[in-house]
Amino acid sequence: MADSKTILIAEDSSVILNLTKKILELQNYKVLSAKNGGEVIKKVQDQKIDAILMDLNIPVKNGMECTKEIRSSDNPEIANIPIIAVTGNANNYTLEQFKEAGINAYLPKPLDFDMLVATVKEYVQ
Numbered sequence: 001m002a003d004s005k006t007i008l009i010a011e012d013s014s015v016i017l018n019l020t021k022k023i024l025e026l027q028n029y030k031v032l033s034a035k036n037g038g039e040v041i042k043k044v045q046d047q048k049i050d051a052i053l054m055d056l057n058i059p060v061k062n063g064m065e066c067t068k069e070i071r072s073s074d075n076p077e078i079a080n081i082p083i084i085a086v087t088g089n090a091n092n093y094t095l096e097q098f099k100e101a102g103i104n105a106y107l108p109k110p111l112d113f114d115m116l117v118a119t120v121k122e123y124v125q
Contacts, residue, residue, distance in 0.1 A: 054084065
């Protein structure tokens with residue numbers, strides 16, 4: 001059931017966070033949020049997360065650092081969480097770098113909410 005799936009949104013912009021959260025809640029996802037990379041790492045260790053929407057430009061640890069840390073976890077449930085990068089600065093990275101870091105998919109900002117829902121559904125069944 002979709003209502004038991006938990007999505008973590010790593011986003012430091014409260015406007016984007018609130019909009020994204022509303023869209024996902026309408027799809028019956030449980031939504032958690034983290035404003036920085038330190039919170040992301042803590043949340044994935046504390047509870048079961050089914051997917052992460054990872055803004056790459058968050059404070060403390062950026063999205064790429066968080067992704068690499070999650071991928072290197074000894075716990076396969078944590079290491080295999082689908083991670084969807086969300087950024088307005090994709091030009092700073094190549095698809096190769098996304099793959100190397102372990103990012104599963106990428107959504108550009110401004111977010112296309114139909115694409116957001118379709119991408120989350122693709123990774124969270």
